[in-house]
Amino acid sequence: MTWAVAVRVLTQLRRDPRTVALLLVVPCLLISLLWWMFEDSLGDPFDRVGPALIAMFPFTVMFLVTSVTTLRERSSGTLERLLAMPMGKLDFLLGYAVAFGVVAAVQSLLAVTVSVGLLGLDVEGPVWLLCVVAIADAVLGSALGLFVSAFARTEFQAVQFLPAVVFPQILLCGLFVPRDSLPTVLHAASDVLPLSYAVDAMNHLTRDADTGTVWLDVLVVAAFALAALALGAATLRRRTP
Amino acid sequence: MVNNLVEVRGLTVVRDRPVLDGLDVTIGSGVTGLLGPSGCGKSTLLRAIVGVQQVQGGTVTVLGQRAGSAGLRSRIGYVTQEPSVYDDLTVVENLRFFARVLGCADAEVDAAIDAVDLGSHADARVGRLSGGQRSRASLAVALLGAPDLLVLDEPTVGLDPVLRRDLWMLFHRLADEGAAVLVSSHVMDEAERCDQLLLMREGAILAHDTPEAIKRQAGTADVESAFLALVEDAS
Numbered sequence: 001m002t003w004a005v006a007v008r009v010l011t012q013l014r015r016d017p018r019t020v021a022l023l024l025v026v027p028c029l030l031i032s033l034l035w036w037m038f039e040d041s042l043g044d045p046f047d048r049v050g051p052a053l054i055a056m057f058p059f060t061v062m063f064l065v066t067s068v069t070t071l072r073e074r075s076s077g078t079l080e081r082l083l084a085m086p087m088g089k090l091d092f093l094l095g096y097a098v099a100f101g102v103v104a105a106v107q108s109l110l111a112v113t114v115s116v117g118l119l120g121l122d123v124e125g126p127v128w129l130l131c132v133v134a135i136a137d138a139v140l141g142s143a144l145g146l147f148v149s150a151f152a153r154t155e156f157q158a159v160q161f162l163p164a165v166v167f168p169q170i171l172l173c174g175l176f177v178p179r180d181s182l183p184t185v186l187h188a189a190s191d192v193l194p195l196s197y198a199v200d201a202m203n204h205l206t207r208d209a210d211t212g213t214v215w216l217d218v219l220v221v222a223a224f225a226l227a228a229l230a231l232g233a234a235t236l237r238r239r240t241p
Numbered sequence: 242m243v244n245n246l247v248e249v250r251g252l253t254v255v256r257d258r259p260v261l262d263g264l265d266v267t268i269g270s271g272v273t274g275l276l277g278p279s280g281c282g283k284s285t286l287l288r289a290i291v292g293v294q295q296v297q298g299g300t301v302t303v304l305g306q307r308a309g310s311a312g313l314r315s316r317i318g319y320v321t322q323e324p325s326v327y328d329d330l331t332v333v334e335n336l337r338f339f340a341r342v343l344g345c346a347d348a349e350v351d352a353a354i355d356a357v358d359l360g361s362h363a364d365a366r367v368g369r370l371s372g373g374q375r376s377r378a379s380l381a382v383a384l385l386g387a388p389d390l391l392v393l394d395e396p397t398v399g400l401d402p403v404l405r406r407d408l409w410m411l412f413h414r415l416a417d418e419g420a421a422v423l424v425s426s427h428v429m430d431e432a433e434r435c436d437q438l439l440l441m442r443e444g445a446i447l448a449h450d451t452p453e454a455i456k457r458q459a460g461t462a463d464v465e466s467a468f469l470a471l472v473e474d475a476s
Contacts (some may be wrong), residue, residue, distance in 0.1 A: 082342065239294060
C-alpha cells in the first residue's frame with residue numbers, strides 16, 4: 001500500500017511539469033549564483049559555503065513542497081476518504097516519504113553534480129556519500145513538512161511555517177557563522193536542530209577522507225526524519241470534529 | 242428486509258453548539274433517503290455512521306460492529322459531499338489507486354466506471370471534468386469492493402435529471418444485489434425514489450417511514466407538504 005501511495009504521488013507530480021522543473025532547477029541555479037558571488041567579489045573559496053548549500057536547498061524545497069501537498073490532501077477530503085478505508089497511517093506517510101525521497105534523490109544528485117562537476121567544489125571523501133547525506137537531508141525536509149502540515153489549515157499558513165521552522169535551522173547550521181564560534185546558548189540550540197548535522201556531514205566530507213563521523217551525522221538526520229514521520233502519523237486522525 | 246444494519250443510540254455531536262443531541266435511529270436494507278434542509282445535521286449523522294466523526298456521546302453500531310472499527314473499513318462505501326478524488330489524476334488512475342488501497346481487482350475499476358456512466362471520460366483528468374462528472378467519479382470510488390453499506394452524501398446535487406434518474410436506478414440495483422444504501426439529499430422531490438425515508442430537521446428525526454406512509458399520516462399529496470405539516474405539528 002506504501003507503494004500504491006508513492007506511485008500515485010509521483011504520477012500526480014508528473015502532471016505538473018512546472019513544479020518538477022522548479023524543484024530540480026532552482027537549487028542548482030541558486031547554488032551557482034552563490035558560487036559566482038563568492039568567487040568574484042570576496043575571493044572567498046566556494047568550498048566554505050558550498051557544502052552547507054547542498055544541504056540547505058534540498059531540505060528547504062522538499063519541506064515546502066511536502067507541506068503544501070499533504071495539506072491539499074487533508075483539505076480536499078481525499079485523506080478522510082483514505083482513512084475511512086483500510087489504509088494504514090504509516091503506509092500513507094511512508095508512501096509520501098518514498099515518493100518525495102525519489103524526487104529528493106534526483107534533486108540532490110543534480111545539486112552535487114553541479115557543485116562538484118561544474119563549480120569545482122573539492123570533496124575529499126567519496127562523492128556518493130555526499131549524495132547519501134543530501135538525500136537523507138531532503139527526506140528530513142519532507143518528513144518535517146508532513147508533520148507541520150497537520151498544524152496548518154490553509155496553504156497560506158503552511159507556507160508561513162517555512163520562516164518558523166526552516167529559517168532558524170539555516171541561520172544556526174554553520175552557514176553564516178561556523179557552529180564552533182557560536183555563543184554557547186546558540187551552539188546548544190544548533191545541536192538540537194537536525195539541519196546542523198547534515199551540514200556538519202557535508203563539511204566533513206569536503207575536508208576529510210575519513211567517513212566515520214559522517215555516518216554518525218547521517219544517522220542523526222535519519223533519526224530526526226523518522227521521529228518527524230512518527231509524530232506526523234500521530235497527527236493523522238481517523239475521526240475529526 | 243433487515244431492519245437494523247445501522248443502529249444509532251443517543252448520538253450526541255457538539256460543534257460550538259449541539260448538532261445532534263441524543264439521536265436514535267435504525268437503518269435497514271434497501272434505499273433509505275435522509276432528507277432535510279442544509280445544516281440540519283445530515284452530513285454529521287452520515288459521518289458518525291462511517292466512523293470519521295468525533296462524537297461526544299452515544300453509540301453507533303454498523304453491521305454488528307462499532308462504527309469506525311477496522312473491520313468495517315472495507316465494507317462501507319462513502320461519498321463525501323465534495324468530490325474526494327484527485328484532480329490531477331485521470332478517472333481510471335483515481336479508481337486504480339483506490340482499488341489498490343481496498344485490495345480489489347482491476348476488473349472492478351471498469352465496472353465501477355461503467356456503473357456511473359463515465360466510460361467515455363475514463364482517461365480524462367478529473368480536474369477538467371464538470372462538477373457532476375467529478376462527483377460521479379467520486380461515487381465510482383465508493384462502489385469499489387462491493388461494499389455492504391453505501392453512505393452517499395448528496396450524490397445527485399447539480400446533476401442533469403436524466404442522470405439523476407439513472408443514478409437512483411443504480412442505487413436500487415445495488416440495493417437489490419444486497420447492499421444497504423443510505424442517500425442524503427436536501428431536495429424533497431427525491432423522496433419518492435426511496436424505499437424508506439428519514440426526515441430530519443435541526444438535528445432531530447421528524448419521521449421515519451416509507452414515503453407513502455409519511456404522506457398518508459400527514460394527509461398530504463407530496464413529501465414536501467408532509468414535511469411542513471410535521472414541522473408545524475412539532476411547534
